[in-house]
Amino acid sequence: MAVTGAVLVLFLLGHMLGNLKIFLGAGSFNHYADWLRTVGSPALPDRTLLTITEIVLVLAVALHMWAAVSLARRAAKARPVKYAAKRRSQAGGYATRTMRYGGVIIVLFVIWHLLDMTFGTVNPEGGDATPYDRMIAGFQPGRWWVGLFYLVAMVMIGLHLRHGLWSAFQSLGLTRRPRVRNALRAGAAVVSAVLVVGFVAAPVCIMIGVVK
Amino acid sequence: MKFRRRQQQEPVAPSPSPSPSSSVSLPVSPPRPGTYRTGEPIRDTKAPSGPVEDRWDTRRFQAKLVNPANKRKLTVIVVGTGLAGGSAAATLGELGYKVKSFCYQDSPRRAHSIAAQGGINAAKNYRGDGDSVYRLFYDTVKGGDFRARESNVYRLAQVSVNIIDQAVAQGVPFAREYGGLLDTRSFGGAQVSRTFYARGQTGQQLLLGAYQALERQIAAGTVEMHTRHEMLEIVVSGGRARGVVVRDMVTGEIETHLADAVVLATGGYGNVFFLSTNAKGCNTTAIWRAHKKGAYFGNPCFTQIHPTCIPVSGDYQSKLTLMSESLRNDGRVWVPLRKGDGRAPADIPEDERDYYLERIYPAFGNLVPRDIASRAAKNVCDEGRGVGPGGLGVYLDFADAIARLGRDAVEKKYGNLFEMYERITGENPYEVPMRIYPAVHYTMGGLWVDYDLQSTIPGLFVIGEANFSDHGANRLGASALMQGLADGYFVLPTTIGDYLAGAGAFGPVEEDDVAEARKAVQDRIDRLLSVNGTRTADSYHRELGRIMWDYCGMERTEESLRKALERIPELREEFWNNVKVPGDAEGLNQALERAGRVADFFELAELMCVDALHRTESCGGHFRAESQDADGEALRDDENFAYVAAWEWTPDGPVLHKEELDYEYVKMTQRSYK
Amino acid sequence: MNLTLKIWRQSGSSDKGRMVTYRVEDVSPDMSFLEMLDVLNERLILEGDDPVAFDHDCREGICGMCGMVINGVAHGEQRATTTCQLHMRHFEDGAVITIEPWRAAPFPVIKDLVVDRSSFDRIIQAGGFVSVPAGSAPDAHAVPVPKEDADAAFDAATCIGCGACVAACPNGSASLFTAAKITHLGLLPQGQPERDSRARAMVEQMDAEGFGGCTNTGECTAVCPKGIPFDTIARMNADYLRSASK
């Protein structure tokens, strides 16, 4: 869980930085997208990095989901008879709710996101437009519901990451001392917040027309 | 010092109560309640003579050893997994014996020892404050009001130092000072600081240490653990203890387990009073069954009452909770001057309060010993000046301490105790004075054992609170944990070897003896289930407890004891004819378990009263109102009572065997706290 | 006070069990929760019914024997409190209270509210000890232990083995219990020689018993009557990873 989660976090960080290039203009953004496809060229064939990333990502997501599912199945096996009274959370219940249900929303989002941005299937501009155009078109004010879905998904990702990261630190046994523990807890929150803000910045700016 | 021995004590005159008639296989009262016969004196033949400080070494050297290869073939049953039983089973397992261990809880870790709060004594003298093995020995003999054996007590003090080493090595997290060394405190009025502690949970931490050692042996295969098994009978064959009959409390099955020796470590019997600080399951069944099979019962009436417990709040009360005695270091005990003063404590002005301990005992004030503090509280309540529900309580007031030290300092010292008090009573002791009342806490009496901890049934060893051995008529604070662990880790594993070395000659266990023991168990269970009367076992237990508390409690008189001896057989008779035990013998039946225990408490209660009645002196926790000095202090009668009363059970009533006590080292003195 | 109790009744391990409703009247607010059940049981016995079986012993919050899920919360809603220390003044007159046993596959129900927690003992058997036969110990002052470590070890050592952490965990994990012992012994110099093997053996035993995996929800610490700190689990994980990497 932690390893695959960490891969996903690294990807998200990179992805977000890339996305932020949209503020540097169409040229810069397209150039970056292009670079992603041609890095290492001509020594390596086109899309080497992208393909590797994609494989790693698919693997990571798959393993991650597999881990989540097996945890859930273990949990179900560990409690074959459920409580009659609704178990009332004494720890806020935040973690359990966001991780499993949030995870599913995130997956739905990722599918949509790939169809929208990568393959362009559901994008008004279609797959042949430049990435910049696809992005601008995808988040036009008229398609507010896309933006909204995106926003909700990003907040879910943020929550997922906040617990996920903290949980990963705990699972790796890094949170033994109070000081370190508090720092890591804060760190997890900051990273998640940065990611959410970073991801949300571009669509929001497009929607309100700051970036055209 | 010597005392004159009287060969024959006059039997106490018969009381006019009717003798109950019940079938032979069931408990029968002696023909005339309260009477007893005197038999031959008894002697401890195992303690070596010579200087007291060499005796344990001598005995260890004399004790025969068991060949390591033979140990594997020898089975020892240990009933009880408290500090005594847990440490014994673990140690015997380490030595290579085949051990079978039993407890009635679902895990050995839950034995009642877990609840001990205050600490454990040891003559380490880490503080350099003048402590020594000899001083601990001296204090214990004196504290026990000269009714314990010098040899045993000296050994206890010697071994105490090893206990601390052992516990620390096991990882028991005792309190430490900033330098990393062990912290100690002075406890229960001791002049030296020799009590080691782990916050307010010393018993828990020590028991977990023993439990872990035990689990290690279970994993190693040397100890076979039987949890949720209650011992109901002992198998005696060829004159030796050879096994036990137990009931699997989950399946209801009656099982027999045979062995080469049996160790009882089943704790104290304070629950004969129904309300006590003991855990709900604490019982006398194991030792009572052994008693009826031939093990003498030593000093059954010696009971310790603890002065600082949370008072009863209503009829439904199921147990009493101890508050650490350390509270008396800063709290001031008082009651209203006026009888039946119904005002809230805050509305009672200073000059209408009676700080009675400070008034009567100006030198020691609120820190007088347990029994004195307890009795004083009872007296003021009897005068009608008690506070709280039923007038059974006195105030323990921290207002002065808070004013003097500040609330923070008080909180730091007693915060968790205050919290516990508030949780139970719903009152905030920072604002309203605490209410406290004495409660039964510990039983010094128990099965009689010799220096080797062997009872009068060969092969039956008794350790921990279940035996009578080391505390005399009164136990010092923090000494029970010490005794339990001394017995279990160090004494028994040595002395039992001496007995087991002769195991080759024991011979097989007679089938008839097993059948008889099993039948006794089965009959009792069947009988209890078949009465189908109109009252629950608990209601009888409550009533019995009330009788014991009123008539054989903090203060005993000939009159009160006779009353008890009249009431108990009547009530027992009614119990056997009118108790209602639901369900059947198969599977978990907690009501049946309880009924069986209550049945045994009835019989023990009677013996306690007989013992209390025959001992017309006051000593330690046994206060006979007839025997007090001009100041109302307990007055011993060394001339007539410097002996251990070892009671033998017979169908015709108890027989008293006296074990004379000699004091060569500690001079007999009357204590005075004025 | 008058209360309605919905209690899990199950006559034995092979029975399927069901919730049964009882009314109890004239409950005093000063009663403990178990005393309230005592009163109910006394009545049931006299009425010829089977009393409700529940585990208890010390009734002062230290033996760890008692435990039930009260209105969906292990040991009830009052924090840092065992069932036996919970008092009726925390409930309202007329309240409906559901009472259920700990629910976890490694804690099979024996009867009504009584469960079998021997899986906990087996976790300790796997390594929750220091191997030191009686009589072999060096002087207690041979190794000073920094007060801070001793105190932290003590905090972890106060676990009473009640199982509330498992009952409350959405995953049915026994991590807090296991971690408490690993932390207690792992923080002391006496526990060092076996530290790695202990962590590995105990964690493996915990998994073998069928407890769920920890996802760090924190529900365990929240219901733990002794407030065993959450960071004990981090210590367990660290020790486990360390031993696994050796």
Ligand SMILES: Cc1cc2nc3c(=O)[nH]c(=O)nc-3n(C[C@H](O)[C@H](O)[C@H](O)COP(=O)(O)OP(=O)(O)OC[C@H]3O[C@@H](n4cnc5c(N)ncnc54)[C@H](O)[C@@H]3O)c2cc1C
């Ligand atoms: C509230 C409280 C506080 C105390 N504080 C202190 C203190 O600070 N310092 C101190 O020195 N002492 C203290 N004491 C006294 C001390 O705790 C006990 O005397 C001591 O722990 C007894 O230990 P034990 O091993 O003899 O018996 P227990 O710990 O009582 O163990 C009895 C064992 O026997 C088993 N058992 C009993 N009957 C049967 C049966 N019929 N069949 C099968 N198994 C059975 C039980 O399951 C249990 O395992 C305190 C006592 C109380 C009540």
Ligand code: HEM
């Ligand atoms: C079906 C989809 C998903 C599900 C069910 C899911 C579920 C989970 C679960 C149960 C955890 C473990 C929480 C814990 O240890 O307490 C977790 C952790 C994590 N998840 Fe997801 N997740 C999903 C998708 C994603 C996606 C798409 C990402 C990233 C884009 C992601 C990033 C992370 C990270 C970084 C962690 C932290 C790793 C850790 O806890 O050790 N997850 N997830």
Ligand code: SF4
């Ligand atoms: S960790 Fe807490 S909740 Fe879990 S068993 Fe120990 S004391 Fe009970």
Ligand code: FES
């Ligand atoms: S009965 Fe012992 S902790 Fe509740």
